[in-house]
Amino acid sequence: MKLRFRIQYHTVWGEDVRVIFQEDESHPLPLSTRDGSQWQGSCDYSPSDTEQIILYRYGIFRDDVCIRKELGAIPHAVYQGNAQQHQYLIEDCWRDLPAENYRYSSAFNDGYVSASPNRLSNNVGSCVTFRALCPGLRPQGLELGIIGSCNALGNWEYCRPIRMREAAPNVWQLTLDASTLKSPFEYKFVAIDEKTGAVKEWETRPNRLFQIRSLQRGETYLPAEAEVFFNRPPYRIAGTAIPVFSLRSEGSCGVGDFGDLKKLITWAIETGQQAVQILPINDTTMTGTWMDSYPYNAISIYALHPMYIDLRQLPMLKDEQEMKAFERQRITLNALSQVDYEKVNQLKRKYLHDIFLQKETTIVTTPQFKEFLQKNEEWLLPYAAFCCLRDQNGTADFRQWGKDSVYQAERVREMANPESPYHTEITFYYFLQYLLHIQLLDACTYGRNHGVIVKGDIPIGISRNSVEAWVEPYYFNMNGQAGAPPDAFSVNGQNWGMPTYNWQVMEKDGYRWWQRRFRKMAEYFTAYRIDHILGFFRIWEIPYxxxxxxxxxxxxxxxxxxxxxxxxxxxxxxxxxxxxxxxxxxxxxxxxxxxxxxxxxxxxxxxxxxxxxxxxxxxxxxxxxxxxxxxxxxxxxxxxxxxxxxxxxxxxxxxxxxxxxxxxxxxxxxxxxxxxxxxxxxxxxxxxxxxxxQRHNEFWYHEAMKKLPVLLQATSMLVCGEDLGMVPGCVPWVMNQLQILSLEIQRMPKNPGREFGKLENYPYLSVCTIGTHDMTTLRGWWKEDPATTNRFYHDELHYWGKTPEEVPGWLCEEIIRRHLQCPSMLCILAWQDWTSMDETLRNPDINAERINIPANPRHYWRWRMHITLEKLMSLTDFNQHIHQMIVDSGRAEEKKK
Structure with a gap:
């Protein structure tokens, strides 16, 4: 079939416009122009047997190099029509991100069911295909429709709209017989009830006008895609941030697990919260000591930490005495006020190994396990081999592994061979990752089904003793160490010890490494936080x-x-x-x-x-x-x-x-x-x-715009960036252009002329919080510097009299209310700050509530909730109070009685 493209884009001398097909990005279609503004071109396109949709973007090229490409996760789309239609006339306009791009994210869109584009009979001479982008209809039980001034479009009768098909998430399509459309005519898009087909809402903009010359037989005309908006209030939601390892329930094993995460989501639902944010959950096992508790130093960007397996979802040990002994140890560890990282992992690993020996033949032969293995083999096999060699050599530093210090794919495949002495251990690591996958997927799916965003965390760095450093060393600079410049929390700067990225190599394959990483995250999460987003502009590299x-x-x-x-x-x-x-x-x-x-x-x-x-x-x-x-x-x-x-x-x-x-x-x-x-x-x-x-603003802007648009297109997750620290002036340019949510913290204002941020001035596209895992809690901050607290109490909160030495519960509630009322889309507070409102509930030991001290590179990450999730769920008055606060702030609706 023949595709004919036409787009208006004003170029400068030396630039040209090309169509970049997703199926084959290496061979873009050049368009031609006479005036530098109207571009057109055509090609013969032979779709594959399975291809039902043609996806493409427009790019601007200079000297055969793409210098700009359309942004966003939604490409242009052409759906193949009837077999008799052999020529498509495609009218387009340049599209970066849709307005209110966040509405198209998986955080606010779920339950998409693929619908094939409608087909007309083969004797139809020519067609018109309408294309529209419209998010958020399905969750409300609505679909998109068209109604207009001609008979084929219902003659403006509200009971006769034409129903469109959602051929891709938020992308709607409708093909009509061109002979039934008497050009010119006016039309509007409408939201219709998916069950009855009745119009529920009309576009508020002026009528759209359709006018086109007559079409030849076999031609399909596609007018430019429309962005459709209805009168929808902006999303404003509240949530809780807490590490998974910090969760505590009556049945957990001294550390939080994915079963506990599901319980926390239930608490969020009960209190009107619609977001749960966690820290990284990847496997960090290097030494087998508490030093592995640092969640930002993982041995794999894909593999999850085995300590997060909920043992309650597994069978009991067959040996009754072993089971009783395990239960005694579990109860002892679970009673501890902090995580005993070493003992917890030793106990859980032994239990998991025993279960593996009991259930190996019944689990690894299931279709579900085989499907998981096949889908994830690219990273799972090297990870399992890495773990085996780490255990065998007593170190994760692969440089000390002798002949295995350099990764060899053939050697790794041999290790996984059923005749290999490593086979059983390799399969054990497969088994662990399979359990982790199904349990995390279950928790996150539960969240999706109940309207709760589960927000993951993508660390900026990798460990120099990781699977990726072993398998793909060409992506990294091992002579450098990533870190952060000095700030108020660390006068000597931060040295994370991680290698920096070889961006030049990554650019050559379209940042495939990062795209794979983001897509794996999207299997579970509907939103994510980019840790230290400044690293995509530039990284603070410290010599080794x-x-x-x-x-x-x-x-x-x-x-x-x-x-x-x-x-x-x-x-x-x-x-x-x-x-x-x-x-x-x-x-x-x-x-x-x-x-x-x-x-x-x-x-x-x-x-x-x-x-x-x-x-x-x-x-x-x-x-x-x-x-x-x-x-x-x-x-x-x-x-x-x-x-x-x-x-x-x-x-x-x-x-x-x-x-x-x-x-x-x-x-x-x-x-x-x-x-x-x-x-x-x-x-x-x-x-x-x-x-x-000043020197680097333009330079770093272009560096970020090389990387971030590609990565954001990889998934439909909602994107939040941790833009704290020494922030270049170009960072807001990029984040605004890409609609990435910023992080706003009142005690770390973006305006250098202010001591405290103004909550009422926060941008809508932001995440508002009182503090992060690297900072003291609200109660801890209150005691840090009495002079600062005094100014905050009088100048920001506008109270009189003596400043309380310790912040009372009523004042914590006042501060939280103010944060909930700010314009930010997301208000996500640390769990410790939520509980600070109740003086009978909060932890008496303020210092015990801190998660991390960034100035200490050897900090032991072991904070736990001081009460169980079961106890938390039973606090009816406290939970109802949180719910009412969230309702009062406009971030939730009243519960139906």
């Missing part, structure tokens, strides 16, 4: 020889030449500005009576009276190695001060071009800066402000 984050540089970035530095009025001296500034005065000030020992052990005197580190101690890693095992206070103090000396430089050489430089982050309080003259300091600050706040 550094421990702190101060010696990092943004990647990618635009380093400065010596000439550029000097153009700001600062005379550049490589010798003094790229090496630590150390003199006798500084040594004596820092180390006091230990100064002589420091000089003798770590330093050597230079010709200019300054000191340099000896080669054996000239990096923070070398200093770290020297102090390994020395945990006394004096040794720790000296080590940290030596770290600070090594970081005391004005400029850092670029990782790729040593003749270009980056100003060191947050250097203004360091001796290297303070020893400069006042004029030099002013010049450096001008350079610094230009570099960090």
């Amino acid at each position: 020889h550094a421990v702190h984050g101060l010696l990092g540089q943004f990647v990618p970035s635009l380093p400065m030449t010596q000439e550029e530095i000097q153009s700001f009025g600062l005379e550049f001296d490589k010798e003094s500005m790229t090496r630590p500034y150390i003199n006798d005065t500084l040594i004596d000030t820092l180390f006091g009576e230990n100064g002589h020992e420091i000089r003798h052990t770590f330093l050597r005197r230079m010709h200019n009276g300054r000191y340099a580190f000896r080669p054996e101690f000239n990096t923070q890693r070398k200093i770290q190695a020297y102090f390994a095992g020395k945990t006394d206070e004096a040794s720790t103090d000296i080590r940290e001060k030596l770290y600070s000396l090594i970081s005391d430089v004005l400029f850092i050489a670029d990782r790729d071009d040593p003749n270009k430089y980056h100003p060191r982050i947050a250097v203004q309080n360091a001796p290297a800066f303070l020893h400069l003259s006042a004029k030099e300091q002013q010049a450096f600050n001008r350079l610094y402000d230009h570099y960090y706040y």
